[in-house]
Amino acid sequence: MKVITRFAPSPTGHLHIGGGRTAIFCWLLARHFGGEFRLRIEDTDTERSKQEYTDSILASMKWLGLDWDDELIYQSQREDIYNSYVEKLIETGHAYYCECTVEEVEAMREVARAKGEKPRYNGRCRERNLDDGEGRVVRLKIPTEGKIIFNDMVKGHIAVDVNELDDMVLRRADGMPTYNMAVVVDDHEMGVTHVVRGDDHVSNTPKQILIYQALGIELPTFGHVPMILGPDRQKLSKRHGARAVIEYEEDGLLPQALVNYLVRLGWSHGDQEIFSLQELVKAFDGSSLNSSPAAFDTDKLQWLNSYYLKNTPLNDAIQLIAPFMQKLGITPQTEKLALVLPIYQERASNLNDLAQQILPYFKDASSLEMDEKALKSLDDQGKEQIKNILPLLQEAEFTLENIEQCIHSYVESSGVKFKLVGTPLRSALIGIAGGPSVHAIIYALGKPEALARLERALTL
Ligand code: GLU
Numbered sequence: 023m024k025v026i027t028r029f030a031p032s033p034t035g036h037l038h039i040g041g042g043r044t045a046i047f048c049w050l051l052a053r054h055f056g057g058e059f060r061l062r063i064e065d066t067d068t069e070r071s072k073q074e075y076t077d078s079i080l081a082s083m084k085w086l087g088l089d090w091d092d093e094l095i096y097q098s099q100r101e102d103i104y105n106s107y108v109e110k111l112i113e114t115g116h117a118y119y120c121e122c123t124v125e126e127v128e129a130m131r132e133v134a135r136a137k138g139e140k141p142r143y144n145g146r147c148r149e150r151n152l153d154d155g156e157g158r159v160v161r162l163k164i165p166t167e168g169k170i171i172f173n174d175m176v177k178g179h180i181a182v183d184v185n186e187l188d189d190m191v192l193r194r195a196d197g198m199p200t201y202n203m204a205v206v207v208d209d210h211e212m213g214v215t216h217v218v219r220g221d222d223h224v225s226n227t228p229k230q231i232l233i234y235q236a237l238g239i240e241l242p243t244f245g246h247v248p249m250i251l252g253p254d255r256q257k258l259s260k261r262h263g264a265r266a267v268i269e270y271e272e273d274g275l276l277p278q279a280l281v282n283y284l285v286r287l288g289w290s291h292g293d294q295e296i297f298s299l300q301e302l303v304k305a306f307d308g309s310s311l312n313s314s315p316a317a318f319d320t321d322k323l324q325w326l327n328s329y330y331l332k333n334t335p336l337n338d339a340i341q342l343i344a345p346f347m348q349k350l351g352i353t354p355q356t357e358k359l360a361l362v363l364p365i366y367q368e369r370a371s372n373l374n375d376l377a378q379q380i381l382p383y384f385k386d387a388s389s390l391e392m393d394e395k396a397l398k399s400l401d402d403q404g405k406e407q408i409k410n411i412l413p414l415l416q417e418a419e420f421t422l423e424n425i426e427q428c429i430h431s432y433v434e435s436s437g438v439k440f441k442l443v444g445t446p447l448r449s450a451l452i453g454i455a456g457g458p459s460v461h462a463i464i465y466a467l468g469k470p471e472a473l474a475r476l477e478r479a480l481t482l
Contacts, residue, residue: 274373
């Protein structure tokens with residue numbers, strides 16, 4: 023059997039990390055089994071669905087590296103297909119027209135509530151054999167007794183008594199199918215074998231199973247993943263990471279880090295924390311999905327991001343950082359980035375942070391800003407050290423080793439503590455008192471620029 027999974031977002035907002043995680047699970051499951059991963063846009067809610075959100079969701083999918091197979095499906099273009107299935111159900115006696123008004127159905131619910139029963143439609147039109155007509159909906163004639171049983175990939179055995187449910191609406195009075203009807207038809211037509219989704223949909227599954235049964239079509243396997251909680255184990259709030267994938271992208275997270283982080287949130291594979299995409303595809307077979315909700319941990323995400331940033335090949339890092347530099351008004355030259363990035367990649371937690379850290383290298387000496395600590399270190403004593411070291415650097419042949427040697431021999435011969443030399447030098451060079459080793463900074467700036475900055479610092 024070919025495994026076919028799908029991700030079915032509603033374009034009523036950007037792709038959220040919860041949806042992103044579901045998409046990753048579905049994608050991995052398909053890729054692990056050499057199957058297909060399909061994408062369906064559930065845009066039947068015409069008021070809330072927006073093209074800009076579809077575009078944004080697709081962009082986030084691409085950014086995460088989740089490629090999909092076959093054509094993209096839009097539910098809004100499939101009304102005829104859904105209707106053909108609704109007609110089939112009417113013809114076979116599994117569905118019927120109902121003329122009860124919204125108010126009447128509400129009154130029935132109220133009666134049930136008053137009796138302490140589950141509020142539901144009372145089946146008034148079930149045996150009336152009504153024809154199609156203005157304002158009539160189509161309802162599913164569900165069995166009067168029995169249980170709907172399924173084995174959830176994540177939650178295990180689930181059984182629901184049909185008495186918990188009612189004759190649900192399949193097609194609204196305006197001719198549009200309901201969510202459950204459309205999903206069943208699409209999953210069937212698309213050949214979906216595994217429906218993996220958030221557990222906010224678990225209560226829809228028994229209803230969908232009844233539709234499958236009425237249509238006499240094969241059920242897929244279902245898996246409902248628990249939601250992501252905040253570190254306080256409450257509903258995930260914006261402050262604790264409940265954000266759109268696009269916001270993480272804008273923050274300068276790397277997609278591999280977010281994918282790695284989200285996969286591990288609710289799935290494990292021994293003690294392994296860091297997975298390449300190939301390793302994930304190999305390891306992820308849909309088992310080991312945790313049935314209890316996982317808590318979002320921003321520190322761990324940052325840690326993973328730093329790890330991936332540090333290990334990004336230079337050429338890739340050059341491409342990645344360019345738009346973040348652009349946001350700061352800088353169009354960086356590749357050669358300069360190639361010198362500067364390696365000394366900062368392991369010091370930054372994200373691309374925004376990295377761009378900020380390397381910014382001083384892309385200013386010219388006269389426009390270099392100094393922070394307070396840097397200015398303070400450029401006191402008489404600090405300037406004295408710069409003055410002493412300047413001629414030595416002027417003479418030195420500009421290799422990394424020579425520069426390091428030059429500074430070390432000065433420190434040794436002068437007897438001054440390294441910190442008292444290093445701090446003012448860094449301040450003069452990049453406007454910040456801390457940072458990578460001084461010789462690395464000098465080398466990355468290049469001789470003329472480094473000397474210009476040291477000379478300028480003497481005039482401050
Ligand atoms: N469109 C639904 C949602 O965004 C998903 C439905 C499904 O996966 O079956 O929540």
